[in-house]
Amino acid sequence: MSPAATAGIAAAATLGPLAVARLLKHLAPDLHVLPFLLRRTGWLAATLLVVFTLSFFLMRAVPGGPFDAEKALEPAVRRNLEARYELDRPLGEQYLGTLGNVMRLDLGPSMKLKDYRVGEVIAQGLPASAALGMAALVWTLLLGLPAGVLAAVHRGRRADRLLTAAATVGLAVPNFVLAGLLMIPLVFTWHLLSPAGLATPADLLLPSFCLGAPFAAQVARLTRTGMIEALSQEWVTAALARGLPWGRVLGAYALRSALIPVVTFLAPAAAGILTGSLVIERIFAIPGLGTYFVQSALNRDYPLAMGMILLFTLALFVLNALSEVLHRMLDPRVELR
Amino acid sequence: MTRGWFRSILCAGLLLAAGGLFSSMLQQATLPRADLVVGNGAEPQSLDPAAATALPEMRVLSCLFEGLVTPHPRTLEPLPAAAASWSVSEDGLTWRFNLWEGLCWSDGHPLTAGGLRWSYLRFLDPATAAPYAYLLWCVRGARAFTSGRGSREDVAIRAPGPRTLVFSLEHPVPYFLDLVGHFALLPVPRHVVRPCGTAWVKPGNLVGNGPFVLEQRRLKDRIRLRRNPLYRDRESVSLETVDMLATESKATLLNLYVAGKVDWVTDVPGSAVPALLEQRGPGATGEFVPTPTLGTYYLRVNVTRPPFHNVKVRRALSLAVDRQAVVQDVTRSGEIPARSFVPPGVAHYEPPRVLEHAPSRARELLEEGLAEEGLEDLPPFELLYNTGRKHRAIAELLQHQWRTALGAEVRLRNMEWGSFQTATRTLDYTVARASWYGDYNDPATFLDMYVSEGRNNQTGFADPAYDRAVRKASLQVGDREKRAAVLRRAERSLLEQAPIIPVFHDVSRNLVKPRVTGFHQNVRDLHPIRFLDVRGPEGLR
Numbered sequence A: 001m002s003p004a005a006t007a008g009i010a011a012a013a014t015l016g017p018l019a020v021a022r023l024l025k026h027l028a029p030d031l032h033v034l035p036f037l038l039r040r041t042g043w044l045a046a047t048l049l050v051v052f053t054l055s056f057f058l059m060r061a062v063p064g065g066p067f068d069a070e071k072a073l074e075p076a077v078r079r080n081l082e083a084r085y086e087l088d089r090p091l092g093e094q095y096l097g098t099l100g101n102v103m104r105l106d107l108g109p110s111m112k113l114k115d116y117r118v119g120e121v122i123a124q125g126l127p128a129s130a131a132l133g134m135a136a137l138v139w140t141l142l143l144g145l146p147a148g149v150l151a152a153v154h155r156g157r158r159a160d161r162l163l164t165a166a167a168t169v170g171l172a173v174p175n176f177v178l179a180g181l182l183m184i185p186l187v188f189t190w191h192l193l194s195p196a197g198l199a200t201p202a203d204l205l206l207p208s209f210c211l212g213a214p215f216a217a218q219v220a221r222l223t224r225t226g227m228i229e230a231l232s233q234e235w236v237t238a239a240l241a242r243g244l245p246w247g248r249v250l251g252a253y254a255l256r257s258a259l260i261p262v263v264t265f266l267a268p269a270a271a272g273i274l275t276g277s278l279v280i281e282r283i284f285a286i287p288g289l290g291t292y293f294v295q296s297a298l299n300r301d302y303p304l305a306m307g308m309i310l311l312f313t314l315a316l317f318v319l320n321a322l323s324e325v326l327h328r329m330l331d332p333r334v335e336l337r
Numbered sequence B: 001m002t003r004g005w006f007r008s009i010l011c012a013g014l015l016l017a018a019g020g021l022f023s024s025m026l027q028q029a030t031l032p033r034a035d036l037v038v039g040n041g042a043e044p045q046s047l048d049p050a051a052a053t054a055l056p057e058m059r060v061l062s063c064l065f066e067g068l069v070t071p072h073p074r075t076l077e078p079l080p081a082a083a084a085s086w087s088v089s090e091d092g093l094t095w096r097f098n099l100w101e102g103l104c105w106s107d108g109h110p111l112t113a114g115g116l117r118w119s120y121l122r123f124l125d126p127a128t129a130a131p132y133a134y135l136l137w138c139v140r141g142a143r144a145f146t147s148g149r150g151s152r153e154d155v156a157i158r159a160p161g162p163r164t165l166v167f168s169l170e171h172p173v174p175y176f177l178d179l180v181g182h183f184a185l186l187p188v189p190r191h192v193v194r195p196c197g198t199a200w201v202k203p204g205n206l207v208g209n210g211p212f213v214l215e216q217r218r219l220k221d222r223i224r225l226r227r228n229p230l231y232r233d234r235e236s237v238s239l240e241t242v243d244m245l246a247t248e249s250k251a252t253l254l255n256l257y258v259a260g261k262v263d264w265v266t267d268v269p270g271s272a273v274p275a276l277l278e279q280r281g282p283g284a285t286g287e288f289v290p291t292p293t294l295g296t297y298y299l300r301v302n303v304t305r306p307p308f309h310n311v312k313v314r315r316a317l318s319l320a321v322d323r324q325a326v327v328q329d330v331t332r333s334g335e336i337p338a339r340s341f342v343p344p345g346v347a348h349y350e351p352p353r354v355l356e357h358a359p360s361r362a363r364e365l366l367e368e369g370l371a372e373e374g375l376e377d378l379p380p381f382e383l384l385y386n387t388g389r390k391h392r393a394i395a396e397l398l399q400h401q402w403r404t405a406l407g408a409e410v411r412l413r414n415m416e417w418g419s420f421q422t423a424t425r426t427l428d429y430t431v432a433r434a435s436w437y438g439d440y441n442d443p444a445t446f447l448d449m450y451v452s453e454g455r456n457n458q459t460g461f462a463d464p465a466y467d468r469a470v471r472k473a474s475l476q477v478g479d480r481e482k483r484a485a486v487l488r489r490a491e492r493s494l495l496e497q498a499p500i501i502p503v504f505h506d507v508s509r510n511l512v513k514p515r516v517t518g519f520h521q522n523v524r525d526l527h528p529i530r531f532l533d534v535r536g537p538e539g540l541r
Helices: A003-029 A033-061 A076-083 A091-103 A118-153 A159-173 A175-189 A202-232 A233-240 A246-274 A278-284 A290-298 A302-330 B002-026 B054-062 B113-124 B142-146 B176-179 B190-201 B249-259 B270-278 B309-320 B323-331 B358-370 B387-407 B415-423 B443-448 B464-475 B480-497
Strands: B036-041 B070-071 B078-080 B084-087 B094-097 B159-162 B164-168 B212-216 B221-229 B241-244 B291-301 B381-386 B410-415 B431-437 B500-508
Touching: A003 A033, A003 A302, A033 A091, A033 A202, A033 A302, A076 B142, A076 B190, A091 A302, A091 B084, A091 B358, A118 A159, A118 A233, A118 A302, A118 B387, A159 A202, A159 B309, A175 A202, A175 B241, A175 B249, A202 A246, A202 A278, A202 B249, A233 A246, A233 B323, A278 A290, A278 B190, A278 B249, A290 A302, A302 B142, B036 B249, B054 B212, B054 B221, B070 B176, B078 B084, B084 B270, B094 B176, B113 B142, B113 B164, B176 B415, B221 B443, B241 B381, B309 B358, B309 B480, B309 B500, B381 B387, B381 B415, B387 B410, B387 B431, B410 B415, B431 B500, B443 B464, B443 B480, B464 B480
Parallel strands: B036 B241, B381 B410, B381 B431
Antiparallel strands: B070 B078, B084 B094, B094 B164, B159 B164, B212 B221, B221 B241, B291 B431, B291 B500
């Protein structure tokens, strides 16, 4: 790992909890921060345990196994392989053994990517997936929010109809079709971008746009609805009557309440975006985690599949918590429990 | 004030984290283009030859390691590799290999016959659990050792001198040189494997004796190889760097090829085949030349299920298949309609031409067969296939052909890979699709499968006469003609009893830029990178 990456992780690890505690105190001065965080951590642990247990037994209940191939293994070799991965033990013993390892943050060796442990697979893939996901979220907000606000302000006029139509198309066109359509001019006609791979940050432009576009369309629709509702409120009229500038009312007050449904939608969606997209990563050959979610399940690569499931659960939990905090920031009446 | 302090810390932390993330993501990625870039397909499962099973691994491993012999890139005849020469005893049971003088690993450590012996024993060791261990079970004591019944010392591989290696076999094996040239048997360095354990395959640890060394590996991205300055025959290697891309999507690889970022793509999307073939026209550059391989696409029939335990019913199914239509309307890459199970083009063997499309004869046989079973009509049955666009299209066509020719009611059943494997292995199917690619260039890799105890048999088929014939052929090591004749009779009887219904012989679908030289098409789809070179600039044509 490069020094910059180490520094980044160290900074995030030390500043993260500090910032979270500080932010919570700032948001809700009457909140007991430590009990709140402990309660949330407890819930997270319980969720992970339930998800782990269900996934463990469901995976093994499905027919087939990690060593199935067109060329069947000699029984002797199969026995040896099963012994190596401890699949020859009773199921209960396997469960407890795996649970113990996972608690020690050891997800075990991948059964298909045999040179790697699951932790290494995630460490290599997550940065690429997360970078792609963050870039996609930037597109989502950069396109979705202004479009929604603009459409709401020009409600019923040509700009609104145009933007609403664009959002509908954005939602209806699957991202792989969008990728193909954009690739023809940008890659093959004008040679502006590379067709695939991740060698420079510019290589993220096209895949992140294709990944973010449908979410941007959704955000635009939600923002538009929220803004229209907010702008029809009496307090907007009152604020304007008292001489507050239009821009300030729009940006600081109306947008704030219009953002609440956007946050509700985007936080869980971001868990999926940040942990890897199957289709976009495949089309653009981004070395992320996206394909593992499906491949590991199809290959019966139990440890890798488990790693992916737990990672996604963790991301979803953290982002949902974040969404609550954001709610509180947008609307001080919301209580954090 | 506190708010400002808090915000600046938060921003600084976020920036640092994002910066670290991006730099760790890109640190390995900014590499200059390699001399040769290969679209190698799926991520190699392992760089340990003993754990490898598929072509993507094979292409990389044959760059990193070198066995006793290596196939000639065009004729596939065994060429001297680590072994300078070899000889076999009169009875075909003792093979003696003489190594070159001064062989060494890429870290300078000497490579001796003793080290090779250790590597072969590790390959057979039950603790290694090598999927291909059976390839060496013709060596005395090897099978017992892998199965945990024998000891390491009883395996008849000896190193009487530092440059001499001797194998004693249980029975003569005419294709033994093909076996020792197999990628799973490539030698691994004892002095690295022992101290490093499973981490010996990591970049930085991995040491080989092949034409290239491992410079970098990034999951789902690429393996970067660099010429090995200590390689035995280093003057013959002209490429300095090679990139093996791990890109699963064939469409993406084709895009990269068209954009000039890849020089050789090992497979193309089925939908692109007609366009690629059309482009070949006059003035063909030879970029896309689908070539028959040692692969057969076929159907298994569960012979334990009535009415398919009746040979006439099975024969009728086989005769009703219009193989020409399958390759013309579905696969469309120049596949060869099967007339035998063993593909034509295999070494030392001319397969019998048995299979044909004869719908009226099929109907007659079906009626006779059903009458013998006391049935009026053929009961509805299922055709099982695993998920895949090509498999589904073929299954639909077969369903149609059987309905038209025999009035059969065929239901299609799709399963994903793992469940499909379990279903065929436990004979929980009626008719199922299958394919087989030869492990070595000999008919035995196909015909050995259908002996009664064959673990890949998976049809319930058991014919003592067939078993005897296959066994007899393996003893005819001295007389190739006689051996071929025995095998031909056996294959004919197998096809007439129809526990399997071959459909077509597969082709390789390499797409190679004209700037790549030394690339030869062959039935094994083997293109050792050591013999390749490039001329002219990369990029767009």
